[in-house]
Amino acid sequence: MANAPTTLLAEITHRCPLHCPYCSNPLAMVGAEQELTTADWKRVFAEARDLGVLQLGLSGGEPLARKDLEALAASAHEQGLYTTLVTSGIGLTRARAEALREAGLEHIQISIQDSDLEMADRIAGMRAAQQKVAAVAIVRELGFAFSINAVLHRANLDRVSDIIELAASWGADRLELANTQYYGWALQNRAALMPTAAQVAAAQDVADEAKRRYRGRMQIIYVLPDYHETYPKPCYGGWGNVYIVVTPDGRTLPCHGATEITTLAFDNVRDRSLAWIWEESSAFNAYRGDDWMKEPCRSCPRKAVDFGGCRCQAFALTADATNADPVCTLTPLRSIIDQAIQAAAPTDYRFRYLTVETRRP
């Protein structure tokens, strides 16, 4: 019997004006014509709440690309979900922000690419930084609770202190400093994004100090650069244990990176109820519990802490999702990670575009 899930990430669109080379969307993206309808999403939110989901992320792509975002936020609010809008801020006009507040939206997370606006625009692949500054001003003015999110990598890690001060000067309630996780587009751009060990160590010190200094004013979440750690990051609460992701076209995943596991088949909310998918589907049951584990995970006491690490990463790097996450220094697979760290080099990025067919590797 599965636990009740707590969190739903609704990737309502893959459309996005930005082209970030670390985008968490898959390489093969979904076009607007394949997206779920407003009614589909409303049903998904109601089913999620009935299943025990408490947290909703309205994400993308850029969720503001959907004209029905306000209706979706209102529906989530009616269900009592604690809803976060995960946005680049591009397209967040005052009128839309007011409508979202009216709809009951509780929390907005705005991404920034860098504290250096020119560098930020280079990473975004568009003139985005000034528009983000304007979006932050609107969010503040309307009194929204808001977070700033910055993805960290070789080109901005040395400015982590500036990024923290910028978010604090904006009055952010919360700052997520997320070292790049290498999936999808980021895996394609790994050599260019990978920081040095010295950069990682320095940034960690800066973040630790800022976390103490801003305690009680701005909560700082520091997402570790897992390649530089000794043990892997835990699979998000355990596979099929707390987390559900629904993609723009309705495929339902145990993790946003799971489409990388090409041996799994994902059921669609157009065909099945969310409850059936959660309890019965082969994808959600594939790595539940620990029966699937091989050594060194099976006999390892850390399996209760990290669940063998990330299944998506194990598959992406070893073509077998039942292997230990190669980040773990207890597995000989760790050499894959060490080689990737050594292969780091400042090269050009491959930027994300929605029409990916011509740009596949």
Place this chain on the structure above:
Amino acid sequence: MTFTPSSVPTLWRLARLDFDRVRQQRVLLYPEGAVLLNDTGAAVLELCDGLRSVGDIAKILEDRYHCDVTADVVEYLSQLEEKELVRG
């Protein structure tokens, strides 16, 4: 920080109390997280209105449960303060 009887605790402005009808339990919700609450935990947090002190809250609960709860209230709020969910 640790709370004292004169501290005035408030919930983080990003956190809110709710009742989860699926788990039949009170919950404290905040970005990317939830704390499932037992009845006494929920009773403490419901009284954190930014006006009452820890001492006021303990007094109300003492009248309700007929035992001295000050130390428990301080301990409980301090744990949540550690997670930055309560401020004082």
